[in-house]
Amino acid sequence: MTQEFDLIVIGGGTGGNGVARKVACAGWKVASVDCRPHGGTCALRGCDPKKMLVAVTEGVEWGRAMAGKGLTGDLSVRWPEMMTFKRSFTDVMPERIEHGLDKSGVTVLHGTARFTGPDTLEVDGKPLRAKHFHIATGARPMTLDIPGEDALLTSTDFLELPDLPARMVFVGGGFIAMEFAHIAKRAGAAEVTVIEMADLPLGGFDSDMVEMLAAATEDLGIDLKTGAKVREIRKSGAAFEVDYETASGLRTVTCDAVVHATGRVPAIDDLNLDAADVEHSRRGIKVSPYMRTTNPAIFAAGDCADSGPNLTPVSAAEARIVAMNLLAGSDAEAIDYPPIPSVVFTLPQLATVGLSEAEARDKGVDFETHSAKTDGWYSSMRVGAKWSGYKVLVENGSGKILGAHLVGPGAEEQINLFAMAMKTGLTANQIKELIFAYPSYASDIGSMI
Ligand SMILES: Cc1cc2nc3c(=O)[nH]c(=O)nc-3n(C[C@H](O)[C@H](O)[C@H](O)COP(=O)(O)OP(=O)(O)OC[C@H]3O[C@@H](n4cnc5c(N)ncnc54)[C@H](O)[C@@H]3O)c2cc1C
Numbered sequence: 001m002t003q004e005f006d007l008i009v010i011g012g013g014t015g016g017n018g019v020a021r022k023v024a025c026a027g028w029k030v031a032s033v034d035c036r037p038h039g040g041t042c043a044l045r046g047c048d049p050k051k052m053l054v055a056v057t058e059g060v061e062w063g064r065a066m067a068g069k070g071l072t073g074d075l076s077v078r079w080p081e082m083m084t085f086k087r088s089f090t091d092v093m094p095e096r097i098e099h100g101l102d103k104s105g106v107t108v109l110h111g112t113a114r115f116t117g118p119d120t121l122e123v124d125g126k127p128l129r130a131k132h133f134h135i136a137t138g139a140r141p142m143t144l145d146i147p148g149e150d151a152l153l154t155s156t157d158f159l160e161l162p163d164l165p166a167r168m169v170f171v172g173g174g175f176i177a178m179e180f181a182h183i184a185k186r187a188g189a190a191e192v193t194v195i196e197m198a199d200l201p202l203g204g205f206d207s208d209m210v211e212m213l214a215a216a217t218e219d220l221g222i223d224l225k226t227g228a229k230v231r232e233i234r235k236s237g238a239a240f241e242v243d244y245e246t247a248s249g250l251r252t253v254t255c256d257a258v259v260h261a262t263g264r265v266p267a268i269d270d271l272n273l274d275a276a277d278v279e280h281s282r283r284g285i286k287v288s289p290y291m292r293t294t295n296p297a298i299f300a301a302g303d304c305a306d307s308g309p310n311l312t313p314v315s316a317a318e319a320r321i322v323a324m325n326l327l328a329g330s331d332a333e334a335i336d337y338p339p340i341p342s343v344v345f346t347l348p349q350l351a352t353v354g355l356s357e358a359e360a361r362d363k364g365v366d367f368e369t370h371s372a373k374t375d376g377w378y379s380s381m382r383v384g385a386k387w388s389g390y391k392v393l394v395e396n397g398s399g400k401i402l403g404a405h406l407v408g409p410g411a412e413e414q415i416n417l418f419a420m421a422m423k424t425g426l427t428a429n430q431i432k433e434l435i436f437a438y439p440s441y442a443s444d445i446g447s448m449i
């Protein structure tokens with residue numbers, strides 16, 4: 001028999017759970033379905049577990065930076081113990097989240113959802129019907145279409161490794177490669193190689209800041225290869241050979257594990273979206289500013305939608321709009337993204353918000369660039385940070401902050417203050433008038449503008 005609901009949410013991550021709970025709390029009959037335990041990428045396979053590993057490796061970095069400054073002893077990572085620490089968070093999350101949904105009156109279902117019509121779907125063959133749907137199925141690693149691709153570990157596999165391989169290669173030089181390579185190297189991997197096809201890793205971040213992070217990465221002992229495109233992966237006994245093409249010909253690196261880090265694409269292949277009249281492209285499910293798909297009864301948000309950048313707080317902001325419009329029964333509120341900060345959680349951290357110099361120039365904005373290396377500043381010197389700097393764009397006349405690009409300790413929090421200043425329209429002079437606790441990373445901001 002077909003089970004009927006007011007709303008079925010597909011995907012139990014950041015972009016789905018809030019919608020399910022809010023709408024159920026308003027008295028709707030809601031189901032939430034996920035093919036894995038509820039929790040989604042951020043809590044179970046992404047941001048949160050990743051940053052627990054970073055927390056452990058911060059100890060190693062601290063020991064290294066403070067060596068000869070009065071701190072003694074060699075700190076090192078026991079990988080299996082670190083994994084147990086990570087699981088102390090991730091193992092309990094699905095039950096906690098599913099209990100929260102259940103308490104809100106949401107029916108929790110497990111299985112893969114597939115549309116069979118504009119208002120019907122199947123979950124592992126079980127028929128369901130709903131007046132509304134919300135799709136928040138996230139993203140998956142992109143297909144590379146190269147020989148030997150099956151050998152690639154995903155970021156999820158990396159976060160579950162029982163032991164740390166001695167020699168690791170990361171294919172791609174974006175967020176995942178840089179963050180995970182830093183973790184692997186500080187955790188004791190003998191050889192860590194990052195292979196990026198562009199001339200610099202982390203496209204989209206300010207190139208001067210990226211160059212500083214690249215220098216820090218090489219200083220840590222990571223082999224960062226740029227202008228290098230991976231062509232093939234071959235198994236060679238227990239090891240792997242990774243072929244990559246450079247301007248001077250084909251090269252090979254041998255390793256014990258190869259990790260996929262070439263980007264993620266919308267996870268929409270299983271959904272049979274055409275049956276539901278939901279338009280989609282390689283960029284994801286087509287959504288209006290109200291997060292409505294081309295089927296007015298179906299919404300989408302987060303990594304699976306062709307909307308904002310694939311970051312957790314963006315999924316959450318879009319989900320908020322979905323819940324509002326579902327409950328309003330109309331296009332009551334459009335998404336209006338504030339300046340979106342983004343951080344690469346390497347050590348040092350790399351952070352960005354707002355316009356890059358090139359974007360500001362293209363827009364014809366009249367601005368001034370404030371930029372410096374800050375390894376000589378007290379905040380960096382105090383913690384032995386060798387690589388730190390900033391670039392802040394301030395509009396001439398208005399004094400408004402147009403963009404901020406930071407590398408170094410404290411960048412992950414400083415960038416949020418810049419985002420807040422940009423959203424609220426604080427000018428450089430107004431920021432300089434603020435009193436921040438001293439000494440703190442925030443108190444450096446006035447000197448950056
Ligand atoms: C390794 C890694 C680290 C990251 N670190 C950060 C970070 O530090 N900061 C940050 O802001 N962002 C980070 N991100 C990105 C962030 O995790 C995502 O942007 C965010 O989790 C997306 O949320 P979502 O709800 O859209 O999708 P998800 O959280 O991925 O949820 C989608 C859910 O849908 C389910 N699903 C998929 N298809 C179906 C189907 N057909 N039927 C039923 N269920 C289905 C999946 O099992 C999944 O649980 C990271 C991503 C990765 C991979």
Ligand SMILES: NC(=O)c1ccc[n+]([C@@H]2O[C@H](COP(=O)([O-])OP(=O)(O)OC[C@H]3O[C@@H](n4cnc5c(N)ncnc54)[C@H](O)[C@@H]3O)[C@@H](O)[C@H]2O)c1
Binds near residue numbers: 172196263
């Ligand atoms: N801290 C964070 O916020 C965070 C952390 C991890 C992941 N994420 C999210 O997950 C997404 C996926 O991360 P990612 O690192 O896989 O992708 P990415 O888009 O950040 O980087 C992919 C990189 O791979 C390179 N590349 C592609 N094909 C290649 C090839 N054949 N050989 C060599 N290089 C190649 C690209 O030039 C690019 O630099 C991110 O875009 C982001 O949305 C966010």
